[in-house]
Amino acid sequence: MDISTLTFGIAIGAVIGGLAAWLLAGRGSGAVGQSVIDSLLLAVKDETASTRKEAIEELSRMNDESRKAALELQKAQAEREREAVKNLVEPVEKHLKEVRDRVIEMDKASKVNRTSITEMVGNLSQRSEKLEASTNMLNRSLSSSQIRGGWGEKQLESLVEAAGMRKHLRNYRTQVATDEEGDRSRPDMSIAIPGQLEMLIDSKVPLESLMKAFQTEDPDERDAYLDAHADALRTQVLDLAKKNYPDKIDNSLDFVVLFVPGDHFLDLALSRxxxxxxxxxxxxxxxxxxxxxxxxxxxxxNTWQQQDLAENAQAIADEGRELYKRLRKLLDHTSKLRKALNTAVESFNDMMGSFDTRVIPSARKMESLSSTDGKDPLGLPDPIDVVARESQKLIELPDGNEEPS
Structure with a gap:
């Protein structure tokens, strides 16, 4: 509803009010008054109808505008809410996507790991079977005393080789000899020691009881087998002592080394x-x-190395003495040569003196008598004034029969 419509309505109301006041005041009467009133009411009715129509149209228009504004506001609110929800949901959606990708990767890795584990289990099973077969073969092999002895000797030779003592090794297994009492026993080997001595070595492998101790699961039975292992090693010690190898082999030390080819073999025996x-x-x-x-x-x-160094030092000293003697001899010859050179110079100068005093005067007389026709005059040689130098160092050297300190 605009201002003009509102003003018109107010004016109509004022007219109707004035008319009513006039009628009430008695200023109109009868049919004329009624006619005027009817006319006014009709005019008012028409105007009211028109005004109502306009008001309804205005209200309808305002209602449409309000509805449109409400719709726009609702849309804006919905857009803001949708944007807010989107801001809340997007990080969660991104995180869920990362989790999903991670789960997919983990699933792939899990499949690969399951495959690898399956292969590893298969390989482990095969290796376990091979190890079991090798263990059984080793047990059967070590059950033979001859094979155990050969294994111990190989261990000995490997250690000797690793220590760089191969050239000082003497293998008695390849030397079968019988002493005066008919005993053919010999240690496995010996190691030469400086001073023309030998260290005797014998290998012993008492493993029968120890292998049984490893195979049993009963603690009491295992202890019994370990005690038997220690007793077996003690028996080997007593037997080796009875053989008395130091008395049978010349230049040997007064003890024998008993080699057990396993640190734990000896440790277990000593622990019992x-x-x-x-x-x-x-x-x-x-x-x-x-x-x-x-x-x-x-x-x-290390002892051999020190011995070699001492021998080398002695050889160097001997060579030094020999070199000094030869140098002394050479210097003697040099001294003789110097004296001979001086003697030759003196003889040459004596000859030149005789030449000057006896030969030249006669030659001058012959030249003055023109017996030479003036050709090829005599050219006199110059005397030698240089003498062989004597070294002052030679004078300081000791006599040739003395050795340098």
Whole structure:
């Protein structure tokens, strides 16, 4: 509804009010008054109808505008809410996508790992079977005393080779000899020591009881087998002491090294019989394992190196003495040569003196008598004024019969 319509309505109301006041005041009467009133009411009715129509149209228009504004506001609100939801949902959606991709990667990796694990289990099973077969073969092999002895000797030779002592090794297994009592026993080998001595070595591998101890699961039975292993090693010590190798082999040390080809073999025996080490020493038997025997070899090797250095130093000293003698002889010859040169110079100068005093005067007389026709006058040689130099160092040297300090 606009201002003009509102003003017109107010005016109509004022007219109707004035008319009503006039009628009430008695200023109109009868039919004329009624006619005027009817006319006014009709005019008012028409105007009211027109005004109502306009008002309804205006209200309808305003209602449409309000509805449109409400729709626009609703759309804007919905857009804001949708944007807010989008801002909330997008990080979650992105995280869910990352989680989904990670799950897919983990699933792929899991499949690969399952395949790898399957292959590893298969390979492990095959290796376990091979190991079991090798263990059984090793058990069967080590059950033979001859094979155990050969294994111990190979261990000995490997350690000697690693210590660089091969050239000082003497293998008695290849030398079969019989002593006065008919005994053909010999140690496995010996190592030469400076001073023309030999260190005797014998390998022993008492493994029968130890292998049984490893195979049983009963603790009491295992302890019994370990005790038997220590007793077997003690028996080997006593047997080796009875053979008395130091008395049978010349230039040998007064003890024998008993080599056990396994550190744990010896450790287990000593853990059951701690007194075994001292007992063996009292019988001139030294118990060694690969680690301790290798240390002994290194000590002997160092001794040989010191011996070689001493021998080399002695050889150098001998060569120095010989060189000095030869140098002294050469200097003697040089001194003689100097004296001979001086003697030759003196003889030459004596000859020149005789030449000047006896030959030249006669030659001058012949030249003055023109017996030479003036050709080829005599050219006199110059005397030698240089003498051979005598070295002051030669005077300081000791006599040739003396040796340098």
């Amino acid at each position: 019989r701690p007194e075994l080490l001292e007992e063996a020493l009292s019988k001139h038997v030294i118990l060694t394992s690969p680690s301790s025997f290798f240390a002994v070899l290194l000590a002997v090797s």
